[in-house]
Amino acid sequence: MKVYLVGSGPGDPELLTVKAKRLLESADIVLYDHLSSPEALRLARGAEKIYVGKRRDDHSFPQDEIGQMLIEHWKTGKHVVRLKGGDPYVFGRGGEECEALAAAGVPFEVVPGISAAIGAAAYAGIPLTHRDYASSVAFVTGHHPAAIDWPKVAGVDTLVIFMGAFHFPELAAALIAAGRAADTPAAAVSWATRGEQRTVTGTIASLAAQKIASPAILYIGGVAALSERLNWFEKLPLHGVSVALTRPLAQSPDTAQKFAALGAKVIEYPTIEISDPFSFDPLDRAIGELEKFDWLIFTSANAVQAFAKRLAVSPHDLRSLRAKLCAVGPMTRKALTDMHLKVDVLPAEYVAESIAAALASHPMQGQQVLIPRAAIARDTVPDALRAMGAIVTIVEAYRTIVPASGPAPEADWITFTSSSTVKNFLALNEPDVISRYKTASIGPITTETMRMHGIEPTVEANPHTTQGVLDAILHYHHPQG
Template sequence: MTGTVYLVGAGPGDPGLLTLRAAELIARADVLVYDALVSPAILERATAPRRIYVGKRGGEHSRTQDEINDVLVELAREHRCVVRLKGGDPFVFGRGGEEALILARAGVPFEVVPGVTAGIAAPAYAGIPVTQRGMAASVAFVTGHEDPTKADTDVDWAHLARGVGTVVFYMGVGRMAENFRRLVEAGRAPDTPAAAIEWGTYPRQRTVTGTLATLPDVAREAGIGAPSLIVVGEVASLREQLAWWDRRPLSGKRIVVTRARAQASEFAAALEALGAETVQFPTVRIVPPADPEPLRRAAAGAGSFHWIVFTSANGVQHFWAALDEGGGDARSLAGVRVCAIGPATAAALKERGVRADLVPGEFVGEAAAEALLAAGPVVGLRILLPRADLARAAVPDRLRAAGADVVEVEAYRTVQDGAGADAVRRMLERGEVDAVTFTAASTVRSFVQLVGAGTGGALVASIGPVTSAAAREAGLQVDIEAAEYTIPGLLAAIRERLGNQSGTA
């Protein structure tokens, strides 16, 4: 039986431009064959047990096109769903047509899933419409580097120069000066506006503008490299008015997120929405307790406590898992008062049908203890604290000193993760990071153990005083601290300190 090969366009880079059909196929592929310009954020969506890289960058090919063709035919004989994932659109300078012909001749079923091509998306993100009433009624997509071994060119330079409103060169930064010279010689005015867009639709996107006469020098001085797209035409002059992608508050900033992988996505997405490029470096993982029995007993006996104090959403999640395992639910907490440290913890409880009776004004353990004491005498009260293995003793010590019977139970553990530590260390050493974020003391300790205390000039951003104290103790200088000890508070503090209009040109 022969499987189906899906020639799928991954779009230009921004995962938000992925089509629904492409996302569906990426998620269910048996094997993924992908190119160099497929965004890592898109590859993270894949669950395929087998992945084959066939990228081509800077003249270096991991495999020849003939070899790629053979691989696709062979894989179709072994798997039901083969996804050939290409940057942009498979039929726009993606050699998808060649691969489709080979598959057709070999009798292999195939489907084509178009993708958003960079020739439209990258200019749009740079604030350049490729067509515009009164400026450009036509657009041509042109390869920026024809095969140098060919005797003749397939490009009609005279027509491009005089008969097309906007010319978009793919992969043309290396031959920009030569291509511009041909356009001018064929009749295009040297003062025609032009733009070079590097890493289009990625957070690191950069755009420089000029004219046919000046842009090659401007791009060289700015260090614009591949992958880049070149736009020639009057529409390039609209960038100054329409630029938006690289004028967001955190555009051009690279920020390391050290939060545990399961929790990092929302924070990273919020930073990226403000324009930042995030490097997800989870220094810790959240795992169940080494011995789950004490948590099970505590959950089973939840009704015997006067108060349960949840210090984090993780504590809620793991306590509820133990509660569910024992056949309990929110009704098991009937008559029990609940304290939640922070709005995220309170929200996690509310999702499970429990409204917190007490949420301290400050989101730290000491404030929780004082709030409990202010709520009434605790002498003789049984108080349960399901929390992390490395949690501080401030809360139970204060409550015990006031006469409470405090039961501490390990709800989860934080263990060191650190995949990618070498890459993060190199970025820091090269001064390529603007900020490193910490959302818990455990992330600080693991970061320093994995990477060291040198940040290469990157600012240290902390979610609150407890985390800041751990950072200072580890030898880090804290530059940013959230006024409200939450992820939104940390986001606001980073925006206030780093927010700028960088990236414009």
């Protein structure tokens, strides 16, 4: 067993390496830093997580103690990951920790990450080298300006300064004193590769007169001026917009990725949690009688997944299924196609009311219909089917409960993708909290629930899908595009 020093990159979770992802998923213990990616930490689902981070005036543990902690955890025989922001060997004190491990005879492995210097430059449109501007690059740390040999580094074409936001006036004065022109192009990139990234451009002198948000990477040299033309990330249509998603990211990872791809800062704030039903007996009995059902209707992907789990532990398998399948919405259909099942009916509108209309052309008199669903759900669909002469069996497949999510986060938008997300949000927060957000509803039923509680949605999705929610928010910000 080894200790793994893993770089989590500059912040964008999709910049995490494949190897880092694999090691995090199998970790027993993760010791992580202040700038370690939260999304990377979520990959270590079963691991004990220990914060050992450092901020400018707040060191949770001395460096020597961190090294000793790695050694002691390794002795337990567990899979230990030391997770660092950026790259472990680029101003990450990875070398010191490896020295401690080597001195103790502890085997280790270093998994490089994308350095913040490289990630920030790429996302801010600053090529570190350029045939017309720069053929040399130097990295320095701005923590202790007096310790830097300024005459030695001042003439480098591209100078990259880590952790220099707080001391930049002092750094700028030292650079100018060492011979670098005050009007040399300069740029500061704060919160690089994340939805809140902000790039400030100017000259050494003009940046020194500004307050630079930390954490930031500073770039000095001709290439810094290129950011105004090449900064692709901050030109994304939702850059600077923060969106809180009320469904767990594990249930809708594509939604989070799509928002992030448009530049938004995505915040996970789950207001529902999927739990087992009070009893599996009704669902298990229905699975034991699958051959008798003519129709199987799913109104959510959660229902499909709950059904599949109980089918897997039963004496039966898909060979017992002779029913036609009806799914509400593309996510529910995808959950079924992932089981290699083809959907016979997909309503035109992705709401429960449209099921009756979609099935109206099918002979339903005397048809046996099974609906696995949440413990609490509206009876619109079963009532409509019974009116058409169907024999309807409803079984509880799962429950939605209020998670311990705490108070709502700071965000520009909050999305509601079901009535449960609305009710649970209100259960978690004071009534007036909702007034600080723009709100996005997935469809008319969710909107109705919002209005019942005095909330008028800012936008409503059409079609009534998570993609529709994203499109509605995008149209709000760019009505002409």
